[in-house]
Amino acid sequence: MATPPRSAVTERVWSRLPEGCRQVLEDELSPTDLQSLLLSLAQTRAGRIRPAEVLRRWKSDRFVRPATVDPGRLSQVENRLWRRLRDTPFEGLALSPVTSLGTCTSVGAVDQNRIVSTVRSSEVVSDPCNVLALEAALRRRSNNDQVHLASCHRVLRAQQFVESEAFAHFVIFALVSSARDSGSARTEAELLIMHLSFWQQALDELLGPTWGRFAYTLIGDQSKGHPLVDMIQSELPATPLTAYPERTQGIGYYHTAAFQDPGEYRNRRARDRRWWLCWMDCRADSGRKGALSDLLRSSRTPGRFDAGELGRTFPEFWDRLGRLSAVFGP
Numbered sequence: 001m002a003t004p005p006r007s008a009v010t011e012r013v014w015s016r017l018p019e020g021c022r023q024v025l026e027d028e029l030s031p032t033d034l035q036s037l038l039l040s041l042a043q044t045r046a047g048r049i050r051p052a053e054v055l056r057r058w059k060s061d062r063f064v065r066p067a068t069v070d071p072g073r074l075s076q077v078e079n080r081l082w083r084r085l086r087d088t089p090f091e092g093l094a095l096s097p098v099t100s101l102g103t104c105t106s107v108g109a110v111d112q113n114r115i116v117s118t119v120r121s122s123e124v125v126s127d128p129c130n131v132l133a134l135e136a137a138l139r140r141r142s143n144n145d146q147v148h149l150a151s152c153h154r155v156l157r158a159q160q161f162v163e164s165e166a167f168a169h170f171v172i173f174a175l176v177s178s179a180r181d182s183g184s185a186r187t188e189a190e191l192l193i194m195h196l197s198f199w200q201q202a203l204d205e206l207l208g209p210t211w212g213r214f215a216y217t218l219i220g221d222q223s224k225g226h227p228l229v230d231m232i233q234s235e236l237p238a239t240p241l242t243a244y245p246e247r248t249q250g251i252g253y254y255h256t257a258a259f260q261d262p263g264e265y266r267n268r269r270a271r272d273r274r275w276w277l278c279w280m281d282c283r284a285d286s287g288r289k290g291a292l293s294d295l296l297r298s299s300r301t302p303g304r305f306d307a308g309e310l311g312r313t314f315p316e317f318w319d320r321l322g323r324l325s326a327v328f329g330p
Contacts, residue, residue: 031121038119062168063116063156074171077206078152081173084202088194090150090175098122099131107133114159128153132176146179148194188256189231196232196259200239215244217258225257 014022025034058064082092101121104110107130116124125131128151136147156169175198177191196214203211218225233241247258 035119035121042119063158065167067167067169068165078171078173080205081152081202084198084205085150088198089146089148090198091148092150092152093132093135095125095128095131095151095153097125099125099134103130103134114157116156116158124156125153126155126157128155128172128174129176132174133178136176136178140178146177148175148177150175185228185231185256189228189235192228192232192259193235196239197236200236213240213242214259215242215247217244217247217254217260219254219256219258221256228257 029037085092098118098120099122101117101123102112103123103125104115104127105112110127112123115126118124132149132151136149139147150173152171152173154169154171158168161168175195177194179187179191181187200214216229218229229241233239241259244260247260
């Protein structure tokens with residue numbers, strides 16, 4: 001994995017430390033020793049903090065301020081989605097608030113600075129789809145031909161949002177499916193048909209039948225994307241799909257195709273905050289081989305495994321994975 005760019009702030013901090021500290025902390029300390037050191041530092045710093053300082057931080061820290069959304073109304077939406085999911089193959093999971101350090105950066109092109117890292121070699125969940133993908137991979141190793149998982153999880157992100165009403169934490173309702181590749185984009189189409197069908201019914205129930213339509217963006221090789229869209233449209237004739245080629249968000253993260261609700265509906269939705277539905281995305285993904293290979297990295301053998309090693313050790317990552325999530329906020 002490439003070394004992330006170093007900011008002027010971190011360079012200034014490193015310059016204040018004795019020579020050699022950087023190499024020891026970044027490369028030489030074992031994960032366990034580094035964790036022990038960071039925990040000791042946190043304990044020392046916490047012991048110096050007075051209640052007045054905690055109150056000041058509670059008032060100003062965007063990571064800890066409560067969201068303004070009505071939890072009762074939000075719970076109503078979540079319950080209706082879970083009820084609709086009962087008659088589907090999806091299994092719901094109650095995820096931990098944290099996941100392994102590197103869960104997002106190893107699976108997708110995400111800067112770790114956008115994620116709240118902990119001192120215990122973990123990170124606060126910022127995207128439940130990546131966590132569900134890991135669980136799906138483990139279950140596929142147990143000879144499960146198909147795995148379909150769902151989660152409704154409050155995530156925390158360190159990135160700065162443009163919207164003035166946006167909070168650092170919000171709820172994502174996510175679906176993830178993993179299945180053995182049958183070729184010719186058939187598996188991706190089957191998974192996306194399942195996901196889009198669920199969301200069409202859910203949005204019809206929550207927002208009414210005039211909520212809008214799904215927009216799709218083909219990424220990379222168009223010859224792979226067009227058959228995928230054609231197969232989906234033939235199976236879901238009542239779910240109109242609109243081409244959205246001008247999309248730029250997430251192009252380096254998504255592969256093959258991305259589905260979402262169009263921008264014109266997003267603008268209308270900003271005026272009607274009944275359900276606090278912020279955005280919805282779907283990934284048709286057949287190009288994750290390189291990124292996912294980093295999951296096999298160990299502390300003794302830094303770097304990536306070659307393709308043959310990956311195929312033998314973690315074969316389920318060669319298969320197709322589809323995901324779709326709805327985000328409720330703040």
